[in-house]
Amino acid sequence: MIEVTTLTQSFGKKTVLDNISLKLEKNEVCALVGRNGAGKSTFISCLLGLLPSKTGSIKINGKERSKKTTWKNEIAYLPEKFMLYPSLTGYENMLFFAKASKGIVDEQRVKEILTSVRLWEDKDSHVKGYSKGMLQRLGLAVTLYQDSDIIILDEPTSGIDPIGRREILEILRDLKGKTILLSSHHLDEIRQLCTHVAYLEDGKITKYPVDEFVELQHLGGI
Numbered sequence: 001m002i003e004v005t006t007l008t009q010s011f012g013k014k015t016v017l018d019n020i021s022l023k024l025e026k027n028e029v030c031a032l033v034g035r036n037g038a039g040k041s042t043f044i045s046c047l048l049g050l051l052p053s054k055t056g057s058i059k060i061n062g063k064e065r066s067k068k069t070t071w072k073n074e075i076a077y078l079p080e081k082f083m084l085y086p087s088l089t090g091y092e093n094m095l096f097f098a099k100a101s102k103g104i105v106d107e108q109r110v111k112e113i114l115t116s117v118r119l120w121e122d123k124d125s126h127v128k129g130y131s132k133g134m135l136q137r138l139g140l141a142v143t144l145y146q147d148s149d150i151i152i153l154d155e156p157t158s159g160i161d162p163i164g165r166r167e168i169l170e171i172l173r174d175l176k177g178k179t180i181l182l183s184s185h186h187l188d189e190i191r192q193l194c195t196h197v198a199y200l201e202d203g204k205i206t207k208y209p210v211d212e213f214v215e216l217q218h219l220g221g222i
């Protein structure tokens with residue numbers, strides 16, 4: 001669960017997040033939507049603890065971030081461009097990142113996850129030969145290996161063709177018991193995948209059930 005309360009974030013005199021509050025529960029899949037420059041990346045950086053906020057609080061699974069609590073195990077994050085090792089195979093990349101995140105590698109779990117993202121057949125191919133969709137699915141596999149309650153994805157289908165996008169949406173739809181926040185500009189995929197939309201505008205955030213958001217968009221209210 002993510003609970004943001006009265007968070008403000010500024011750069012110099014520019015207030016990007018203005019006293020915002022947002023609660024995301026388990027099993028919610030929430031799209032983070034806003035125009036370019038609305039503050040989506042800033043908000044994600046705050047959630048990841050990469051930007052110290054001067055006011056307000058963020059709780060992850062009921063815990064505020066402190067020197068002792070870093071949320072490292074609670075949040076898995078997939079950036080828009082995830083750096084993989086091109087001269088290693090998909091499997092070798094998985095082993096590398098699995099070891100880096102957990103210390104030990106559970107090879108059975110690696111197999112399950114590579115199968116779930118439909119890369120088991122291609123696991124021994126070098127990543128430099130992967131398509132954009134395959135690279136993104138491998139990034140997703142690395143993210144899922146962490147087995148965190150909360151998953152944050154930055155434009156997970158950006159630059160991917162319609163078939164590749166559908167594959168990623170199917171993988172995300174199969175995830176159960178998580179809290180997922182993903183930034184997206186695609187209304188069709190938001191409608192297919194998300195339960196809610198967090199809409200950022202003029203420094204404020206409003207959370208809508210997805211159907212309500214889609215209707216407001218059609219009516220031109222957003």
Ligand SMILES: Nc1ncnc2c1ncn2[C@@H]1O[C@H](COP(=O)(O)OP(=O)(O)OP(=O)(O)O)[C@@H](O)[C@H]1O
Nearest residue numbers: 011012014016034035036037038039040041042043
């Ligand atoms: N480190 C920074 N220093 C100064 N200003 C910043 C910094 N990071 C972001 N900003 C400003 O904050 C505002 C929000 O930027 P942010 O990148 O969070 O928007 P965004 O919604 O993610 O945009 P996009 O959709 O283009 O990725 C912008 O005006 C940006 O110029």
